[in-house]
Amino acid sequence: MSVDCVDRTEAPHQLADGRLIAVREMGPDEEETVLQVFAGLGATSRERRFLTPKPRLSGRDLRQLAAVDGVDHVAMVAMFEDTPIGIARFVRDPADPQSADAAIAVVDGWQRQGVGTALVGALVQRGRDAGVHRFGVTILRDNDGVLRLLRRARIEVGLLGGDRDTAELALSLVAQPGAGQRSRP
Secondary structure (H helix, E strand, O other), rough: OOOOOOOOEEEEEEEOOOOOEEEEEEEOOOHHHHHHHHHHHHHHHHHHHHOOOOOOOOOHOOOOOOOOOOOOEEEEEEEEEEEEEEEEEEEOOEEEEEEEEEEEEOHHHHHHOOOHHHHHHHHHHHHHHOOOOOOOOEEEEHHHHHHHHHHHOOEEEEEEEEOOOOEEEEEEEOOOOOOOOOOOO
């Protein structure tokens, strides 16, 4: 898939409280989407996403985060009505095209509602469709929320390493028997 034909079809997801969100692929012209999600992240969420305090995005940060190409850099965005409430992305490893680094950010007011689970499910499926077999994820060791998210998404997780503050995880995208995204009505 190339930038010119990014699929912006919205897939509906019902949250536990009954609200409907949509998850779609982000296009390369969506700097405002990135800015809106970043604005909805508090200081702790920003630090957990970027692994360092991040009071603002630089122009370079914004260009990198919005530079999706639908092949090697893919981002999925969760929408509530017309408002972006989360983004999950992967960036393929040029040395190993079956591996990619992945990250997720959900606006503070939408965390622990099922948005992250919907985004991870969509990103995993998009990665599989693109021939990615493994996501690498680096998290702060105190980020219990992302570990709960990965358990709910039923993804095989392995610890690769890390240091005192961070953990490097490997997420297998190879479908496991009986595993997969839970579907909701």
